[in-house]
Amino acid sequence: MERIFISPAKYVQGKNAIETIGGHLEGVGEKAVVIADKTVWDIAGHKVTAELKKSNISSEEAVFNGEASQEEMKRIAGIAEKAGASIVIGVGGGKTLDTAKAVSDEINGYTVIVPTAASTDAPTSGLSVVYSEQGAFENYRFYHKNPDLVLVDTKIVAEAPPRFLASGIADAMATWVEARSVIANGGKTMAGGIPTIAGEAIAEKCEEVLFKYGHLAYESVKAKVVTPPLEAVVEANTLLSGLGFESGGLAAAHAIHNGFTALEGEIHHLTHGEKVAFGTLVQLALEKRSLEEIERYIAFYISLGLPVTLEDIKLKDASKEDIMKVAEAATIEEETIHAAFDVTADDVADAIIAADQYAKAFKEKHA
Numbered sequence: 197m198e199r200i201f202i203s204p205a206k207y208v209q210g211k212n213a214i215e216t217i218g219g220h221l222e223g224v225g226e227k228a229v230v231i232a233d234k235t236v237w238d239i240a241g242h243k244v245t246a247e248l249k250k251s252n253i254s255s256e257e258a259v260f261n262g263e264a265s266q267e268e269m270k271r272i273a274g275i276a277e278k279a280g281a282s283i284v285i286g287v288g289g290g291k292t293l294d295t296a297k298a299v300s301d302e303i304n305g306y307t308v309i310v311p312t313a314a315s316t317d318a319p320t321s322g323l324s325v326v327y328s329e330q331g332a333f334e335n336y337r338f339y340h341k342n343p344d345l346v347l348v349d350t351k352i353v354a355e356a357p358p359r360f361l362a363s364g365i366a367d368a369m370a371t372w373v374e375a376r377s378v379i380a381n382g383g384k385t386m387a388g389g390i391p392t393i394a395g396e397a398i399a400e401k402c403e404e405v406l407f408k409y410g411h412l413a414y415e416s417v418k419a420k421v422v423t424p425p426l427e428a429v430v431e432a433n434t435l436l437s438g439l440g441f442e443s444g445g446l447a448a449a450h451a452i453h454n455g456f457t458a459l460e461g462e463i464h465h466l467t468h469g470e471k472v473a474f475g476t477l478v479q480l481a482l483e484k485r486s487l488e489e490i491e492r493y494i495a496f497y498i499s500l501g502l503p504v505t506l507e508d509i510k511l512k513d514a515s516k517e518d519i520m521k522v523a524e525a526a527t528i529e530e531e532t533i534h535a536a537f538d539v540t541a542d543d544v545a546d547a548i549i550a551a552d553q554y555a556k557a558f559k560e561k562h563a
């Protein structure tokens with residue numbers, strides 16, 4: 197099988213980077229559709245359109261309704277088409293950005309991604325996760341190209357809730373855990389081939405940066421300031437994790453995350469990264485990892501306020517049937533778990549219970 201590595205054409209990150217967006221789009225087009233949800237329009241959307249105006253690019257404003265569903269993607273693509281836009285700019289979190297990619301694909305546009313938090317590794321990839329209107333995982337949608345420009349303003353990221361950064365750290369912590377398992381198994385990545393040395397190196401570096409600077413970055417965001425550790429972690433959460441998951445491989449952690457979206461109830465209030473944090477512990481429980489190694493992850497997650505037990509992800513009273521439902525959804529034929537593991541739903545259900553028990557024992561020991 198071939199080695200494949202894919203990436204966005206340009207990545208820009210820095211304090212007040214939004215002020216440079218017009219310069220990066222010089223000669224690209226004259227009409228943009230800018231997509232953001234209601235809250236983000238106030239935080240960053242209008243800043244973006246004001247900067248575009250300075251570079252003679254006019255904007256059609258689209259308000260994202262909150263779910264990256266097929267219906268929403270079609271609706272906004274209609275707005276873009278009607279406006280005659282050739283540039284599609286998504287401003288906000290993972291679901292807004294995934295919707296912007298789909299809209300741009302529909303109109304064959306120039307894709308610009310402006311994350312307002314470092315909360316997921318969605319920005320750089322050439323795929324979207326599509327959810328139902330009710331928020332259940334439906335499928336991955338792949339595009340013929342990655343975004344043309346990813347622009348991260350770290351001043352805006354520093355002002356986002358600390359929980360968002362912690363969620364992005366959790367999403368990025370899964371990257372090396374999943375990539376190394378795919379590499380060990382010779383599995384296929386989201387880029388459609390086996391991992392490159394580049395994909396492997398990037399995924400491994402991602403985890404190194406997070407263990408080293410994760411806490412300092414979290415404290416920086418609590419104080420709403422931009423620091424060198426925050427810049428490092430924003431790059432790890434966004435660029436390293438983005439390239440690392442797409443060209444390094446997804447495996448069990450994300451499949452288990454997807455499985456959890458099949459349940460009803462309070463779990464839907466958790467962020468993507470929070471569910472991935474627990475999914476990562478489940479993947480470690482599926483592997484033959486030492487106590488020391490598993491406890492390093494549990495301690496790191498707890499210190500960032502991330503969930504580590506079923507109770508933490510609002511599933512304290514989950515029945516055996518519920519756990520089995522998650523495990524079955526995580527092991528459907530199309531799921532990424534098969535890129536690294538030869539396991540059944542029953543094995544995954546056991547690993548979910550084991551991960552919960554390991555974390556409970558850790559908490560008791562350190563109470």
Ligand SMILES: [Zn+2]
Nearest residue numbers: 316317367472
């Ligand atoms: Zn993720």
